[in-house]
Amino acid sequence: MASVSAPSQTAPAPTAPLQRGIVKMVLSGCAIIVRGQPRGGPPPERQINLSNIRAGAMARRAAQGQPDTKDTPDEPWAFQAREFLRKKLIGKEVCFTVEIRTALGREYGMVYLGKDTTGENIAESLVNEGLATVRREGIRGNNPEQARLCELEDQAKSSKKGMWSEGGGTHTIRDIKYTIENPRNFVDSLHQKPINAIIEHVRDGSVVRALLLPDYYLVTVMLSGVKCPTFKREADVETPEPFAAEAKFFTESRLLQRDVQIILESCPNQIILGTILHPNGNITELLLKEGFARCVDWSMAVYTQGAEKLRAAERWWQTSCLVVNADAMVVKLNSGEYKTIHLSSIRPPRNEGEEKNKDKDKRFRPLYDIPYMFEAREFLRKKLIGKKVNVTVDYIRAATGPGEGTPAFPERTCATVTIGGINIAEALVSKGLATVIRYRQDDDQRSSHYDELLAAEARAIKNGKGLHSKKEVPIHRVADISGETQKAKQFFPFLQRAGRSEAVVEYVFSGSRLKLYMPKETCLITFLLAGIECPRSSRNLPGGMQVAEPFSDEAMLFTKELVLQREVEVEVESMDKAGNFIGWLHIEGVNLSVALVENALSKVHFTAERSAYYKTLVSAEDACRQRKEKIWANYEEKPVEEVVHVSEEKERVANYRPVYVTEIADTLHFYTQDVETGGQLESLMETMRAEIAAQPPVEGSYSARRGDYCIAKFADGEWYRARVEKVESPAKVHVFYIDYGNREVVSSTRLAAIPPAFSTRTLPAQATEYAFAFIQVPQDEDARADVVDCVVRDIQNSQCLLNVEYSGATCPHVTIQFGDTKDDVGLGLVKEGLVMVDVRKEKHLQKMVTEYLNSQESAKSARLNIWRYGDFRADDADEFGYSR
Numbered sequence: 098m099a100s101v102s103a104p105s106q107t108a109p110a111p112t113a114p115l116q117r118g119i120v121k122m123v124l125s126g127c128a129i130i131v132r133g134q135p136r137g138g139p140p141p142e143r144q145i146n147l148s149n150i151r152a153g154a155m156a157r158r159a160a161q162g163q164p165d166t167k168d169t170p171d172e173p174w175a176f177q178a179r180e181f182l183r184k185k186l187i188g189k190e191v192c193f194t195v196e197i198r199t200a201l202g203r204e205y206g207m208v209y210l211g212k213d214t215t216g217e218n219i220a221e222s223l224v225n226e227g228l229a230t231v232r233r234e235g236i237r238g239n240n241p242e243q244a245r246l247c248e249l250e251d252q253a254k255s256s257k258k259g260m261w262s263e264g265g266g267t268h269t270i271r272d273i274k275y276t277i278e279n280p281r282n283f284v285d286s287l288h289q290k291p292i293n294a295i296i297e298h299v300r301d302g303s304v305v306r307a308l309l310l311p312d313y314y315l316v317t318v319m320l321s322g323v324k325c326p327t328f329k330r331e332a333d334v335e336t337p338e339p340f341a342a343e344a345k346f347f348t349e350s351r352l353l354q355r356d357v358q359i360i361l362e363s364c365p366n367q368i369i370l371g372t373i374l375h376p377n378g379n380i381t382e383l384l385l386k387e388g389f390a391r392c393v394d395w396s397m398a399v400y401t402q403g404a405e406k407l408r409a410a411e412r413w414w415q416t417s418c419l420v421v422n423a424d425a426m427v428v429k430l431n432s433g434e435y436k437t438i439h440l441s442s443i444r445p446p447r448n449e450g451e452e453k454n455k456d457k458d459k460r461f462r463p464l465y466d467i468p469y470m471f472e473a474r475e476f477l478r479k480k481l482i483g484k485k486v487n488v489t490v491d492y493i494r495a496a497t498g499p500g501e502g503t504p505a506f507p508e509r510t511c512a513t514v515t516i517g518g519i520n521i522a523e524a525l526v527s528k529g530l531a532t533v534i535r536y537r538q539d540d541d542q543r544s545s546h547y548d549e550l551l552a553a554e555a556r557a558i559k560n561g562k563g564l565h566s567k568k569e570v571p572i573h574r575v576a577d578i579s580g581e582t583q584k585a586k587q588f589f590p591f592l593q594r595a596g597r598s599e600a601v602v603e604y605v606f607s608g609s610r611l612k613l614y615m616p617k618e619t620c621l622i623t624f625l626l627a628g629i630e631c632p633r634s635s636r637n638l639p640g641g642m643q644v645a646e647p648f649s650d651e652a653m654l655f656t657k658e659l660v661l662q663r664e665v666e667v668e669v670e671s672m673d674k675a676g677n678f679i680g681w682l683h684i685e686g687v688n689l690s691v692a693l694v695e696n697a698l699s700k701v702h703f704t705a706e707r708s709a710y711y712k713t714l715v716s717a718e719d720a721c722r723q724r725k726e727k728i729w730a731n732y733e734e735k736p737v738e739e740v741v742h743v744s745e746e747k748e749r750v751a752n753y754r755p756v757y758v759t760e761i762a763d764t765l766h767f768y769t770q771d772v773e774t775g776g777q778l779e780s781l782m783e784t785m786r787a788e789i790a791a792q793p794p795v796e797g798s799y800s801a802r803r804g805d806y807c808i809a810k811f812a813d814g815e816w817y818r819a820r821v822e823k824v825e826s827p828a829k830v831h832v833f834y835i836d837y838g839n840r841e842v843v844s845s846t847r848l849a850a851i852p853p854a855f856s857t858r859t860l861p862a863q864a865t866e867y868a869f870a871f872i873q874v875p876q877d878e879d880a881r882a883d884v885v886d887c888v889v890r891d892i893q894n895s896q897c898l899l900n901v902e903y904s905g906a907t908c909p910h911v912t913i914q915f916g917d918t919k920d921d922v923g924l925g926l927v928k929e930g931l932v933m934v935d936v937r938k939e940k941h942l943q944k945m946v947t948e949y950l951n952s953q954e955s956a957k958s959a960r961l962n963i964w965r966y967g968d969f970r971a972d973d974a975d976e977f978g979y980s981r
Contacts, residue, residue: 114194115192115193115194115213115214116192116193116194116195117190117191117192117193117212118131118132118133118142118143118190118191118192118193119131119132119133119134119188119189119190119191120186120187120188120189120191121142121187121349121350121353122187122353122354123179123182123183123186123187123354124144124155124179125152125153125154125155125175125178125179126152126153126174126175126178126179126181126182126223126228126229127146127147127150127151127152127178127220127223127229128144128145128146128147129144129145129182129186129191129208130142130143130144130145131143131145131191131193135346135350139342139343139345139346140346143204144203144204145193145195145204145205145206145208146203146204146205146206147205147206147207147208147219147220147223147229148196148197148205148206148207148220149220149231149232149242149243149246150220150223150224150229150230150231150232150246151229151230151231151232152174152175152178152179152223152228152229152230153171153172153173153174153175153178153260154169154171154172154175155171155172155175155176155179156168156169156170156171156175156176156271156273157169158275168273168275170270170271170273171269171270171271171273172270173260173265173266173267173269173270174227174228174259174260174266174269175269176269176270176271177228177259177269178223178228178229181222181223181226181228182219182223183295183354185210185219185222186210186219187353187354187355188350188355189210190211190212191208191209191210191211191216191219192208192209192211192212192213192214192216193206193207193208193209194206194207207219207220207242208220220246221245221246221249224246224249224250224253225249225252225253225258226253226258226259227253227254227256227257227258227259227260227261227262228259228260230250230260231243231246231247231250233247271313272313273308273313273315274312274313274314274315275315277314277316280316280364280367280369281364283314283361283364284361284362284363284364284369287361289360289361289362289401290360291358291359291360291374292309292310292358292359292360292361293309293310293311293356293357293358294307294308294309294310294356294357294358294359295307295308295310295354295355295356295357296352296353296354296355296357296373297315297354298353299345299348299349299352299353300317300328300345301325301326301327301328301341301344301345301348302325302326302341302344302345302347302348302384302389302390303319303320303323303324303325303344303348303381303384303390304317304318304319304320304325304327305317305318305348305352305373306318307357307359307373309359316369317369318359318361318369318370318371318373319368319369319370319371319396320370320371320372320373320380320381320384320390321362321363321370321371321372321381321396321397321399321400321401322381322392322393322396322397322399322400322404322407323381323384323385323390323391323392323393323396323407324390324391324393325341325344325345325348325384325389325390326338326339326340326341326344326389327341328341328345340388340389343389344384344389344390347383347384347387347389348380348384351375351377351380351383352373352375352380355375357373357374357375358373358374358375359371359372359373359374360372360374360401362399362400362401363396363399365396370396370399372400372401372402379402381400381402381407382406382407382410383410385407385410386410388430392407392408409489421474421477421478421481421482421662422445422474422477423445423446423470423473423474423477423530423531424439424440424443424444424445424473424525424531425437425438425439425440426438426477426481426514428486428488429658436510437509437510438488438510438511438512438514439494439509439510439511439512440511440512440513440514440521440522440525440531441491441492441511441512441513441522441543441544441545442491442511442522442533442534442536442543442544442547442550443522443525443526443531443532443533443534443544443550444531444532444533444534445470445473445530445531446467446468446469446470446473446530446531446564447467447470448466448467448468462575462577465573465575466573468564468570468571469529469530469563469564469570469571471571471573472530472563472571473525473530473531476524476525476528476530477521477525478601478662480516480521480524481514481516481521482662482663483663484516485516486514486515486516486521487514487515487516488512488513488514489512489513489515489545490510490511490512491511491512491513491542491543491544491545492511492542492543493508493509493510493511494506494508494509494511494542495508496508511542511544513544513545513546520546520549522544522546522550523546523549523550523553524553526550526553526554526557527553527554527556527557527562528557528562528563529557529561529562529563529564529565529566530563530564531564532554532564533547533550533551533554573619574619575614575619575620575621576619576620576621577620577621578620578621578622578676579612579621579622579623579676579677580623580675580676580677581676582674582675582676583676584676585622585672585676585677585678586672586676588618588620588622589669589672589678591618592615592618592622592669592678593669593670595617595669596668596938597666597667597668597683598615598617598618598666598667598668598669599615599616599617599664599665599666600613600614600615600616600624600664600665600666600667600682601613601614601616601662601663601664601665602660602661602662602663602665603621603662604661605653605656605657605660605661606623606634606653607631607633607634607649607652607653607656608626608631608632608634608649608652608653608655608656608693608698608699609625609626609629609631609652609656609690609693609699610623610624610625610626610677611623611624611625611626611656611660611682612624613665613667622677622678623676623677623678624667624677624678624679624680624682625673625677625678625679625680626679626680626681626682626689626690626693627670627671627679627680627681627690627702627704627705627708628681628690628701628702628704628705628708628710628711628714629690629693629694629699629700629701629702629705629714630699630700630701630702631649631652631693631698631699632645632646632647632648632649632652632698632699632728633645633646633649634646634649634650634653635649647728648698648727648728651698651727652693652698652699655692655693655696655698656689656693659684659687659689659692660682660684660689663684664684665682665683665684665689666682666683666684667680667681667682667683668680668681668683670708681708681710685954685957686934686936686947686950686951686953686954687950687954688710688713688947690705690710690714691710691713691714691717694714694717694718694721695717695720695721696721696727697721697724697726697727697728697729698727698728699728700718700728701714701715701718709940709943710943712944713943713944713947748941749902749941749942749944749945750900751900752900753898753899753900753914754771754772754773754898754899754900755771755772755773755896755897755898755899755916756769756770756771756772756896756897756898756899756913757769757770757771757772757775757894757895757896757897758892758893758894758895758896758897758913759836759837759838759839759864759893759894760837760838760839760864760893761885761888761889761892761893762838762885763881763882763885764874765868765869765872765874765881765884765885765888766866766867766868766907766908767838767866767867767868767888767892767893768837768838768839768864768865768866768867769838769864769865769867769897769899770836770837770863770864770865771863771865772896774860774863777860778836778860778863781855781859781860782817784854784855785808785816785818785852785854785855786815786816788852788854789808789816789849789852794808794849794850796846797845797846798849799845799848799849799850800845801821801824801827801830801845801848802821802824803821803822803823803824804820804821805820805821806818806819806820806821806835806851806856806857807819807820807821807832807848807849807850807851808848808849808850808851808852808855809832809834809841809843809847809848809849810843810847810848811834811841812841816849817834817836817837818834818835818836818851818855818857818862819832819833819834819835819848820832820833820835820862821848822840827844827845828844828845829842829844830842830843830844830845830848832848834864835857835862835863835864836862836863836864837863837864838864838866866907866908867899867901867908867909867910867911867913868905868907868908868909868910868911869910869911869912869913869922869923869926869932870902870903870910870911870912870923870935870937870945871902871910871912871923871927871934871935871936871937871942871945871946871949872923872926872927872932872933872934872935872949873932873933873934873935874932875931875932875933875963877963880931880962880963883931883962884926884931884932887926887929887931888922888926891915891922891925892913892915892922895916896916897913897914897915897916897922898913898914898915898916898919899911899912899913899914900912900913900914902942902945903937903939903942912924912945923949924948924949924952927949927952927953927956928952928955928956929956929961929962930956930957930959930960930961930962930963930964930965931961931962931963932963933953933963934946934949934950934953936950
């Protein structure tokens with residue numbers, strides 16, 4: 098690249114805001130490419146040229162197809178300047194200011210290493226090392242940065258650094274070899290020994306351009322044994338294959354302009370195959386593990402690091418488990434693809450001769466009618482749904498056609514699935530919820546942990562677990578009332594009165610229509626989401642197939658990923674004519690109806706006006722409508738004014754008043770004084786202490802009785818108003834300081850009768866007890882102590898703002914804000930994962946409850962404090978059937 102400098106005719110920007118990025122590539126001694134953080138794909142990038150300096154131009158190859166052009170060599174010290182920046186900046190975070198932007202879009206500015214301008218100034222470092230010159234023709238006398246560069250250049254000249262050294266710098270010019278006459282002989286001459294190299298360009302995930310050191314051969318290398326999605330070019334238009342951009346970024350972010358070692362392994366048809374070794378790992382195996390590459394047999398034979406490693410890497414996936422059956426599951430790969438996986442070498446529970454035994458008049462339901470099938474499914478569901486699992490493919494069972502008495506089976510991918518180091522198939526077998534398949538001796542298509550499975554089955558048989566138990570088999574009498582209007586009418590009053598009921602989502606018909614299993618009522622119901630109008634999916638009608646509405650598939654997929662086979666809570670409000678229940682569904686604090694509206698996959702239905710969630714739904718809908726997302730993409734604002742329905746719901750009253758927090762109890766209750774009456778208390782205390790000092794009470798003359806008001810001498814030697822709470826003995830009297838809220842056990846010699854002029858009739862007790870609203874105090878003593886310590890540090894003996902939210906059994910429940918920042922103290926505790934949310938049902942509090950629940954979900958996702966081991970409320974069953 099030719100040397101670049103800022104053109105003098107372009108005026109500098111008046112203010113240059115500080116921006117940050119990660120250095121992706123160093124083009125020359127005065128130009129770099131920075132990128133942002135990846136969010137859902139490769140990040141944006143931009144070229145930044147260093148202001149006020151020049152560096153030598155890098156070598157450039159002659160344009161292909163133009164015989165008149167020649168290769169341009171390095172200018173002296175150009176490569177050294179590039180290398181100086183490369184070793185200092187690649188992969189590092191920098192901050193920069195853009196001072197000049199030309200008409201052609203080139204940007205010039207200052208670059209600093211680190212997060213702010215206190216870091217190393219890159220231009221100054223180059224000039225100081227004698228690797229760049231200062232562009233003095235544009236210098237302004239009042240610019241301290243330019244004056245500093247001139248000073249550093251003069252010092253480099255006097256020290257004869259870099260380009261200012263004697264000799265002219267011809268020894269710094271590389272002899273780059275762009276072509277190799279006989280690539281095969283060249284590769285063979287290296288004898289598959291690792292050679293040092295710099296990756297100069299990444300064409301796609303598995304093809305790079307490398308500069309071999311120290312002889313400066315510039316060669317194209319294809320990774321042995323694998324192939325990534327590529328970019329196809331047709332008629333000057335480049336079209337990426339699926340995940341080509343992601344694979345390229347994966348390789349670029351790890352190898353581009355890094356120092357690596359390359360083993361050149363073969364050269365078939367002038368294509369150099371090799372393996373790139375980096376201190377952090379083998380990029381070939383990493384691409385396979387992330388699903389960005391696949392093995393190719395034609396080049397795997399030359400792979401020197403072991404072909405079996407590539408096969409193992411290709412078989413190993415880290416996935417998210419979405420749906421499970423008794424021996425199978427649907428997983429979502431990192432690529433976003435869905436795949437059905439069967440557990441290797443095990444057989445789920447089944448009915449022997451079920452056709453003979455089942456009732457002809459009764460619909461056979463395998464999940465509930467086959468013994469232990471439901472237990473097996475529930476075990477997998479509770480352990481795997483929504484969790485990250487590791488999948489290692491053991492074998493693929495070929496599809497079988499239908500024969501006499503033999504059903505047709507599609508191709509099956511059989512794998513070993515582990516989570517947290519636990520083999521799920523082994524855990525299932527050890528609980529007696531599955532059996533191990535026996536194979537012929539010559540059949541090697543079996544689990545890679547087959548011996549462990551056999552051992553687990555032997556333990557289950559010995560301990561009489563599950564299928565091997567001699568006890569009576571469990572029977573699940575589950576009533577399916579989906580579409581049964583009469584039965585639904587019988588269940589409806591119970592479900593409506595129950596408020597929030599627990600349920601498991603068994604099936605998703607569409608974005609807003611689900612089938613639920615109600616464990617308490619042991620029934621299956623069809624459930625419709627209230628308050629929304631979701632796009633309808635395609636379905637068969639008497640008049641023909643109904644066409645799916647736009648975004649119906651997206652809505653159904655959203656609902657599936659969020660709630661399918663998850664444990665949820667439902668509020669049943671009504672029932673339609675077909676026996677379907679209508680209501681609200683909540684999962685971990687998220688209202689599914691609101692979530693669909695927030696994601697522009699549903700509209701608000703007029704029936705939501707009667708609900709407590711109406712305002713939340715409308716605000717979410719308005720936001721999506723303004724952004725014109727998804728179902729609102731073609732929305733046109735109506736000029737006609739719409740009638741605004743005034744809600745008569747009770748509104749939350751936010752009337753914060755200043756208080757002084759004096760005491761925090763171990764129960765997380767706290768005591769405050771009103772700031773407005775603080776002056777009266779101080780005046781009363783001064784007067785009372787002056788009178789006591791003039792007429793001291795006789796020590797030991799006071800006889801304490803429970804409930805009496807008195808004065809007590811505190812540890813600081815001062816007298817305070819108090820109330821006797823308990824008398825154990827004259828030496829142990831429990832008192833409560835009525836103006837501050839703290840308690841103490843004192844001797845009766847430190848108590849005296851309260852002078853009448855300072856009783857509670859003169860000034861009522863100033864300490865008022867409160868509890869935090871919307872918060873559950875942890876039951877664990879250590880966790881509760883952490884919360885109390887945190888609150889003591891934050892608000893004790895400080896002025897805050899307090900608002901009463903609702904009444905409690907012993908005291909009002911309030912929200913309290915810091916006096917300076919106005920931040921909610923209780924909400925901060927939820928965000929830090931120190932407490933759980935107490936969900937209130939009052940309609941006027943739902944906005945606050947939703948905010949608290951959203952913060953709880955964030956803390957749970959980040960595994961903060963009480964959530965550091967996940968959701969501790971989940972079942973933690975014994976995995977392998979050992980008695981403890």
